[in-house]
Amino acid sequence: MNVMQRNNVHVHGRGPTTLVFVHGFGCDQNMWRLTEPAFRDKYRTVLLDLVGNGKSDLALYDATKYASLDGYASDLLEVVKEVADGPVVFVGHSVSATICMLAANREPDVVRAQIMVCPSPNYINDEGYIGGFTRPDIEGLLETLDANYLGWSAAMGPVIMGAPDRPELGVELTNSFCRTDPAIAAGFARATFLSDHRADARRCVTPTLILQCTDDVIAPRSVGDFMHEALVASDLALIENVGHCPQLSAPAPTVAAIDAYLTTLLRPE
Numbered sequence: 001m002n003v004m005q006r007n008n009v010h011v012h013g014r015g016p017t018t019l020v021f022v023h024g025f026g027c028d029q030n031m032w033r034l035t036e037p038a039f040r041d042k043y044r045t046v047l048l049d050l051v052g053n054g055k056s057d058l059a060l061y062d063a064t065k066y067a068s069l070d071g072y073a074s075d076l077l078e079v080v081k082e083v084a085d086g087p088v089v090f091v092g093h094s095v096s097a098t099i100c101m102l103a104a105n106r107e108p109d110v111v112r113a114q115i116m117v118c119p120s121p122n123y124i125n126d127e128g129y130i131g132g133f134t135r136p137d138i139e140g141l142l143e144t145l146d147a148n149y150l151g152w153s154a155a156m157g158p159v160i161m162g163a164p165d166r167p168e169l170g171v172e173l174t175n176s177f178c179r180t181d182p183a184i185a186a187g188f189a190r191a192t193f194l195s196d197h198r199a200d201a202r203r204c205v206t207p208t209l210i211l212q213c214t215d216d217v218i219a220p221r222s223v224g225d226f227m228h229e230a231l232v233a234s235d236l237a238l239i240e241n242v243g244h245c246p247q248l249s250a251p252a253p254t255v256a257a258i259d260a261y262l263t264t265l266l267r268p269e
Contacts, residue, residue: 001060003078007048008055011083013040017112017266018084020046022076024094024118024245025192026153026177026185028054031093034251038259046083050096051075052184061184069095069191073102080110087112089262093247094118094218095192102197104206113207113265115258118244119227120219121197129198130222138193145182145189153177160218162243169248201230208234209261211246211254218244235261 003009010029019039021032029047036045049056050072065071076099080088088111090100097119104111123131124138133141145152157174158167177185208231212224228236237257241250 003075003082006051006057006060007075007079008057009079009083010047011044012036012047013043013045015043017087017089017262018044018046018080019089019091020048020076020080020084020100022048022090022092022096022100023050023053024096025188026053026180027093027173028176030054030176031245032091032247035247035255035258038255043089043262044084046079048076048079050099050188052188053180058181058184063187066187067191069099069102069195069197072096072099073106076100076103077107077110080107084110087266090114091258092116092119094120094244098195098197098200101204101206102200105200105204108206111206113209113262115209115211115261116227117211117247117254118213118216118219119210120223121201121227121230122195123193123218124196129226130220132218132220132223133193142186142189142193146186149182149185150178160244161249162213162215162217162241162245163249164242166249169245172248173245198226198230201227204231205233207265209258210234210236211239211257212236213239213241213243213246213250215242216244237261 023031028049052061092100097116123133158170161170161173163169210227239246239253243249246254
């Protein structure tokens with residue numbers, strides 16, 4: 001098996017530190033096109049597609065392996081071993097922030113830091129925790145996805161993207177959803193929206209920057225606050241943005257926040 005082909009890996013830039021950009025549900029590496037190039041002058045950058053998404057090798061999709069986020073975390077660590085020979089920083093969006101965290105917990109000596117863009121370890125409200133959705137909300141979402149994936153994509157793409165002043169971005173996200181095989185999307189959705197990784201967050205010791213949007217229907221402010229409290233070595237930065245994808249709808253402040261954090265973190269002592 002060729003890991004680089006499996007995950008459609010592309011490497012750019014140069015520098016002692018490697019930034020690995022990982023996309024969220026129903027997307028691909030193109031989601032980073034407005035942010036990742038800004039880091040090529042100082043860092044080696046790595047883009048990939050999670051198996052079942054984008055131009056990954058669909059023949060290698062295994063419903064059992066990817067029934068949990070751990071399967072994606074295993075793939076991520078395999079990619080890192082192929083492309084990096086120095087410090088690694090994960091940049092994970094949405095569910096992939098959790099995937100990156102699971103990988104960091106498994107190999108803490110490999111991962112220097114992680115950037116979590118709109119993370120959520122658990123989407124379902126619980127006692128003392130506001131994840132943004134009730135269990136019936138999530139069950140209804142999954143039922144709709146199973147029954148009419150294209151309709152679900154058309155309805156949810158603009159909601160998840162937000163960016164009311166740039167409706168073309170909502171169309172782009174909808175089209176990205178629609179390019180994903182419905183059966184694979186359904187499996188990934190269950191692994192995403194039914195998982196609870198709050199305990200993993202509390203075990204994580206990797207230095208972390210949490211990027212939280214000021215108005216995000218998928219990962220509300222309460223989730224960002226929880227992650228900041230749970231992650232012992234975390235910083236929290238707010239991005240003025242409506243929606244769940246600031247790397248597209250607010251690229252300039254997203255790049256600025258990441259760059260400032262990395263400059264401070266990696267400054268020679």
